[in-house]
Amino acid sequence: MQLTIHHLTQQFGKVRVLDNLSLETGSVGSLVLVGPSGGGKSTLLRILAGLDVPTSGTIEIDNAGLPRDENGLRAYRRTVGTVFQSYNLFPHLSARENLILPLVHVHGLTREAALEQIREPLERFQLAAHADKRPAELSGGQNQRIAILRAMVVRPTRLFLDEPTSALDPEMTAEVLDMIEALKGTGTDFVLVTHAMTDPFGGPGCR
């Protein structure tokens, strides 16, 4: 993935959260953006994920401009995944039902095909035994791993992660980072924002 940002500004009322941001990366498989709390990381990630439209400026990913119109954004969002700090799983559904939801409702798979598609990843990440539990019955690390799997089972070109471990204790943080590490190299690029100076990918900022 190659990312170019030109003169990006995001303004909410009088508050300018991103002010004329420009950035150009080389070709990277994973990118970590580090910044202080309140610095605009979530704002930037939401724009990159096609959830918000900036006030001004342009973004190109792999030489394609990010769409600004609702139809274009909807199509774009179908090709990427997003994971938030707070998991955003549906509380009344089991982990399994949370996982198949986007496959059935966004990608049009039958329920049977969706269940088949999540079977192997659930086993691989030791989540099969928890698949019938609702989010309240799972640990924070398990919830976040389900949230990451839910984003990954649709095989997105890019996965955007907004401080995916900030609500977790060190042991659960390790579980989640191990999972992200294991998912690298599967054809999905990762963009992660964090305020933690320790690089979650275990090396220099981007590669």
Ligand SMILES: Nc1ncnc2c1ncn2[C@@H]1O[C@H](COP(=O)(O)OP(=O)(O)OP(=O)(O)O)[C@@H](O)[C@H]1O
């Ligand atoms: N929709 C909005 N309307 C008004 N102000 C907003 C909106 N979204 C974000 N802000 C403001 O923009 C600033 C940056 O917010 P943002 O959530 O992007 O920061 P952050 O770097 O992700 O912070 P944190 O590390 O705490 O998650 C904050 O001052 C916030 O109050």
Ligand SMILES: [Mg+2]
């Ligand atoms: Mg944030």
